Amino acid sequence: GAGVSQSPRYKVAKRGQDVALRCDPISGHVSLFWYQQALGQGPEFLTYFQNEAQLDKSGLPSDRFFAERPEGSVSTLKIQRTQQEDSAVYLCASSPRRDGNYGYTFGSGTRLTVV
C-alpha cells in the first residue's frame, strides 16, 4: 500500500480482555517499530523489528505485551488481560532502511480505551 495501515482504528476493551492490534507496513520496509502515545505525550518506544527478527523489546511495559512479525511484513501487537493504564494510542512506524535515515513513516494509530 501507499502508507502504513493500522487496524482497528479504535478499540474499546473491557478490563481483563485480550486485544490484538495490526500493522501493515509499507511493502519492502525492513524496520518496524511500535510506539505507545499517551495523551499529551511523545511516542514511547515499545519494540523494534528488522524484517522478522525482534531486535529490541525493552520498551514493552510488562509480560502482558507481546509483538510478532513472523514473515517480516505484517506485525501484530497483542496485549493480554488489558488494564486501564494500557489506554493510549498505539503507533506503528516503518522504514526502508535499518538505520532509519530518511525518517520513519507512521500509521494513523489504534486508539485503545480500556473500560
Place this chain on the structure above:
Amino acid sequence: GQQVMQIPQYQHVQEGEDFTTYCNSSTTLSNIQWYKQRPGGHPVFLIQLVKSGEVKKQKRLTFQFGEAKKNSSLHITATQTTDVGTYFCAGTGRGSYIPTFGRGTSLIVHP
C-alpha cells in the same frame, strides 16, 4: 537510558510571529529527526540532521543540530495557521537504531 527533553511544552503565537522549539539530549546523538503531528493525526517526518553544526531549511522552517550533537532546534518564521500542531524531536543514540522522542511542543497560532 537516553532522555530527550523538549521545551517549551506549549507556545501561543499570533499569526505572523516567529516560533522556536528546543530539544536537548542527555547523550550524544548520531542523528536527530523532527516530526509534526496535527491534532488528531499521527507524526509526519519533516527532516533528519546528522552532522555536527548542521543547518537545514525548508521554506519557513529552519532546523539546527548543535556542535556537540546533543541539542537541536526548529525555528518557524512568520507562522501561519497551517503550522498548528505538535512538533517532536526524536534523537537516535550512537550505535542504536531506536529514536527516542521528546515530549513535543504544541504550537497554537492565533489568527
